[in-house]
Amino acid sequence: MQLFIGGTRAGKRGIVRQRFDAAVWHSAHAGCALKAWPSAVESARCLVLEGWERWLAARLADEPSDDRLRQVMSTELDALREWEARSGGEVVLVMLEMGRGIVPLSAEKRRLRDLNGWLAQDAAARCERAWYVWHGLLKQLSY
Template identity: 85%
Template sequence: MQLFIGGTCAGKRSIVRQRFDTAVWHSAYIGCALKKWPSSAASTRCLVMEGWEHWLAARLADEPDDDGLRQAMAIELDALHAWEARSGGEVVLVMLEMGRGIVPLSAEKRRLRDLNGWLAQDAAARCERVWYVWNGLLKQLSY
């Protein structure tokens, strides 16, 4: 797996599209549910997963326990990693970096920000390569 992370409108999508031009995209931004990714993966060798902050936000109300929600999202990451190993395909994660900037006043938005940061850490730990995108520039963070 590879992780591309950066701020809003930093150029993540453009860079991923250039590098993985035949990938199938599974995106929360167009209403794809996280649990439905296996149907997207069935017909591809490269699956791009984006919109993790939306998938997290959708689960906040149903899961009051941060550790439980973090574990549930880690299970999704493990399933993607297993699909990659089983199929010989590649998973590309595109995640929004929310840790820079103003800390939200709302407890719910702070919780989302924290969970998104933990999710990014969990994703990075499972990925072979981690890339940071800022202003359309790409920097490899891990090997």
């Protein structure tokens, strides 16, 4: 798995499209549900998932426990890794970095920001490579 992370309109999609031109995209921005990703990979060799912050936001009201919600999302990341191992395909995660801006006043938005940060950490820990995108520039992050 690879992770591309950066701020809003930083150029993540463009860079991922250049690098993975034959990838199948599974996007919350297009209305795709996270749980529906297995149907997108039937013939795919590379799967790009984007909109993680939206998938998180949709689950906030239904799950009051941050720990349980983080576990649910980690389970999805593990399933993606298992698909890679089983199929020989590649998963590319495109995530929004939310921690560099102003801290929101709303408790719900702060919770989303925190969970998004934890999700990014969990994703990075599972990825072979992580990339930071800013102003259309790409930098590989090291562990």
